[in-house]
Amino acid sequence: MEDQQFRMRQPNENTAMPFDFDEGELFEQLSFEDAAVKQDDSCFIGPYRIISHIGYGAMGAVYLAPSIHPGRHGEFVAIKLLHPETASDPLQLQHCRSEAYLLSLLDHPHIVKTVESGLHQQRFYLVMDYVSGPNLQTLLQMLARHQLHLPPAVACFIIDRVLCALEY
Numbered sequence: 001m002e003d004q005q006f007r008m009r010q011p012n013e014n015t016a017m018p019f020d021f022d023e024g025e026l027f028e029q030l031s032f033e034d035a036a037v038k039q040d041d042s043c044f045i046g047p048y049r050i051i052s053h054i055g056y057g058a059m060g061a062v063y064l065a066p067s068i069h070p071g072r073h074g075e076f077v078a079i080k081l082l083h084p085e086t087a088s089d090p091l092q093l094q095h096c097r098s099e100a101y102l103l104s105l106l107d108h109p110h111i112v113k114t115v116e117s118g119l120h121q122q123r124f125y126l127v128m129d130y131v132s133g134p135n136l137q138t139l140l141q142m143l144a145r146h147q148l149h150l151p152p153a154v155a156c157f158i159i160d161r162v163l164c165a166l167e168y
Helices: 023-027 090-105 136-145 152-167
Strands: 039-045 048-056 060-066 076-082 114-120 123-129
Touching: 039 060, 048 076, 076 090, 090 114, 090 123
Parallel strands: none
Antiparallel strands: 039 048, 048 060, 060 076, 076 123, 114 123
């Protein structure tokens, strides 16, 4: 099967917070030990040179790689690679291809953009824009470990962005 290419995301509107919030002040109190990654410069998924493993889930693992696309020098992408057992299921593979196609049609500043998808050693992969920083679950867990709470203004900001994306 051939890799299916999707259009690249164009730069979009500024998504800065609409109020004063010192992100550094909140994050300086947190330990990001959980976000440590292992280096592996010799690995490739499709044409992408993997520089680190950044996560995993029920369907597969997520890796970080430099973008290979013109005009995106210095940017990174996140690559989701299906687990072998998931990739060997034709129904799951079709589901993933359909999901990748539908995600590629979305172009909204608060939805991570799908760049492309393909097969690597008979395993499906999905390439998306990389968003740095912890996910919400990790952030809340780190705050809890330090007996801190998410400031209401930050919670409102996050909820606003999620609702804007859902409305789209």
